[in-house]
Amino acid sequence: MRVFDTVLVANRGEIAVRVVxxxxxxxxxSVAxxxxxxxxxxxVRLADAAVRIGPAAARDSYLDAGRIVAAALETGARAVHPGYGFLAENAGFARACAEAGLVFIGPPVRAIEVMGDKIQAKLTAAAAGVPVVPGRAEPGMGDDELVAAATExxxxxxxxxxxxxxxxxxxLVREAAGLREAVESARREARASFGDDALLVERYVSDPRHIEIQVLADAHGTTVHLGERECSLQxxxxxxxEEAPSPLLDADAREAMGRSAVLAAESVGYVGAGTVEFIVDxxxxEHFFLEMNTRLQVEHPVTELVTGVDLVEQQLRVAAGEPLGFTSVELRGHAVEARVYAEDPARGFLPTGGRVLLLREPDEVRVDSALREGLVVxxxxxxxxxxxxxxxxxxxxALRRLDAALSRTAVLGVTTNVPFLRALLAHPDVRAGRLDTGLVERSLDALVPGGTPDDVLVAAGCDRFLALGGADPWERLTGWRVGERAWAxxxxxxxxxRVRGVAPDVEVRVGDADPVRVTARREGDxxxxxxxxxxxxxxxxxxxLGRDGGAWQVVETAPDVAAARGASSGGPVTSPMPGTVLLVRAAxxxxxxxxxxxxxxxxxKMEHTVTAPVDGVLTGVRVRPGDQVALDEQLAAVLPPEE
Known part of the structure; x- marks a missing residue:
């Protein structure tokens, strides 16, 4: 049995924190x-040692296998834990670790190679007797072949x-008209994300549910499944x-899918923790094999909570040559996980960013997080x-406890999806367990309320009012005058x-609405x-301002600027997210x-197409491919053609 005195964690964010x-x-x-x-x-702060591996671009740092292996050797690490994402499913990285005398805490290279290629994975799973989704998965298919396959x-x-x-x-392509453009876009994104633009095409299963099986395998011939996770809310x-167990499966269905998962893992001589993903009609x-993730999954905590098995600990033990020590697990209770993203659901879930100004995370449930105050996202x-x-x-x-925990979550400075998550948890179909992968899209309008709530504007007005001065009317800048209180x-x-009064008793009016009387005071933050x-x-x-899990950025605008903006009839073209310009499609x-x-x-790693807001002439183009742009930065303008 190998003993690891030092392990390098080849990842970042919440998974690196969890492994450390x-x-x-x-x-x-631990080495970060x-x-x-x-x-x-x-x-970096939590690890025992940390090594810089390059600039911000992932291809020059977290995706550079050579730099990571060198960091492991430099710090005396005996093994490398890849987390998930980046190089976690990269056979070349696993091979480089082995050649350097490092233990890769993951499956054998062959398992990564076969299951990391969706085409080979489907063929291998089918040969092992695992049902697969109908489609065409052949190496090297060109655009014309993909179009023909989809039509067929x-x-x-x-x-x-x-x-x-x-x-x-x-x-997802619903008709032939958009197929070629979808193929081109998929190739670009695949090449940018994985360095490989090979594509396959398969039937879209109606009323689909995404259910996956967690497996563990040791080097002594034992492969065990630890039940399923429902991942249909996407x-x-x-x-x-994600949740465990699935509200759809009964004991017989669970056992059938578990057998399929074990067969898929054994077909490639799997060792370690892995997940076999299925689409269920x-x-x-009926269940159909989708893919096998040859690594730890983001949603592994729900399995840990219902089985009592620490999957990272088991990864370490298996990598050290120990046998699993069990052949089955018992599921106890129910667990649900919500992913907190830096994204704006009201803008089509586009990424956001910023500095974390204030952070509150619940302590009554499990939180896997890389957040801290001052962090720049x-x-x-x-x-x-x-x-x-x-x-x-x-x-x-479990659903009630998760919703309560999210209500006590506050991330100020970065727009997140927490209000959306709470709305989704409250959806009648979610509460009833009637899940499918299209539920979010169908219910989007109800799940993503727009605008700043009036109570938040009232609170913002109170904050501005309280900041103006003290209790002495001669010291305050709140519009006081003899005979009556004026509006600020x-x-x-x-x-x-508009706000008037003497704090803490104030009167607030938003727009043309009737004034409301409230008490307002500051207590720390x-x-x-x-x-x-x-x-x-x-x-x-x-x-x-944050409340009930939501956070709103309220910006004060000078009245003359606001009026000018309201009168504007132009058509500015702005970036919906901070990022990099890939293509300029018009001159x-x-x-x-x-x-x-x-x-x-x-x-x-996500593309977004920016379109013309109105008919007109493109003018004032300010960017070229490769330029960095900020959220809402103007890229150009579309002006109406002259009459």
Whole structure:
């Protein structure tokens, strides 16, 4: 049995933090790696040692196998834990570790190679007797062959990268008209995310449910499944809420899928922790093999909570040559996980960013997080910030506990998806367990309320009012005069907000609404308005207020500027997210129509096409491919043609 005195963690973010903490519990020295963007990250602070591996760009740091192996040798590491993402499923990296005398805490190279290629994975699984989704998965298919295959299978179809996962590069195509463009876009994103633009095409299963089986295998011939996880709640083919066990499966279905997962793992001589993903037809109950993730999964905590098995600890033991010591597990209770992303659901889940000004995370449930106050969330990496995981004796209890925990979560300075997660957890179909991968898209309008709530504008007005002065009317700048109290007036988020009174008793009016009387006072980093408490933080001219898991950035605008903006009839073209300009699809002076693609912006491994807002002429183009742009930065303008 090998003994690891030092292990290098070849990852970042919350998974690096989680592995570092597991190593500490095991009494093993941990080594972190970091790019320039992560020099002050939480995983760097927590590790026993840390090594810089390059600039912010992932290809020059976290995806550079040579630099990571060199860091391991330099620090005396005996083994490398890859986490998930980056090089976790890279056979070349696993091979480089072995050649350097390092233990790769993951499966054998052959397992990674076969299961990391979706085409080979499907062929191998089918040969082992595992049911697979109908489609065409042949190496080296060109665009014409993919188009022909999709036409043969029948629409709708999924175009998917052969390498990688996480929904990146995946395109759902419902009709032939958009197929070629989808193939081109999928190739670009696959090449950027995985360095491999090979694609496959398969039938889109109706009423689909995404269910996966966790497996563990040792080097002594034992392979065990630890039950399933339901991962049907997704946006952009990316999971947002996962749970264990699935509300769909009964004991017989669980055992059948478990057998299929074990067969798939054994077909490649698997060793370590892995996940076999299935698509399940919600109508017939048939399950089809999708892929095998040859690594730890983001959602592994829900399995840990219902089985009592620490999967990272088991990875370490298996990598050290120990046998598993068990052949089955018992599922106890129910666990649900919500992924907290730096994204704006109201803008189509586009990535956001900023500095964490204030942070509150619940302590009554499990939180796997890399967040800390002062952290700068940029556009270089995946937007997931943290995971909040609750366990209960029943599914209903777990859902209630998770929602309560999210309500006590506050991340000020960075827009997150927490309000969306709470709305999704409250959806009647989610509560009833009627899940499928299209539920979020169908319910999006109800799940993503727009605008700043009036109570937040009231609170923002109270904050501005309290900041103006003390109790002595001669010291205050609140518009007091002999005979009556005058209104203090601001334009906040485009709305006129007026406040008057003597704190803590004030009167607030938003727009043309009737005034409301409230009490308002500050208590440290909280603002108390009536019966509500708001976490508050200021960033320059912007005030951030958080309550019930939500966070709003309220910006004060000068009245004359607000009026000018309201009167504007122009058509500015702005970037919907911070990122990099990949393509410029129209030229200066070109006549364009509303909805025409003008720019393609990439951030956090995701592409977004920026379109013309109105018919007109493209003018004032300010960017070229490769330029970095900020959220809402103007890229160009579309002006109406002269009459």
């Amino acid at each position: 903490r597991a190593l500490r519990r095991a009494g093993i020295r 790696v970091f790019s320039d963007a992560d020099a002050d990250a939480l995983h 299978i029948g629409f709708p179809v999924l175009v998917k990268p052969s390498a990688g996962g996480g929904g990146k590069g995946m395109r 946006r952009r083919h990316q999971k947002v809420i 919600g109508t017939t109950g 940029g556009s270089d990496y995946d937007p997931m910030l943290a995971k909040v995981i609750a366990h209960g004796a029943t599914r209903a209890e 007036r601001w334009v906040l988020d485009g709305a006129e907000v 909280e603002l108390v308005v009536g019966a509500r408490r708001y976490a508050v933080a200021r960033d320059g001219d912007a005030l951030w 200066e002076g070109e006549a364009v129509v509303a909805g025409q693609a003008l720019f393609v912006v990439e951030a956090m």
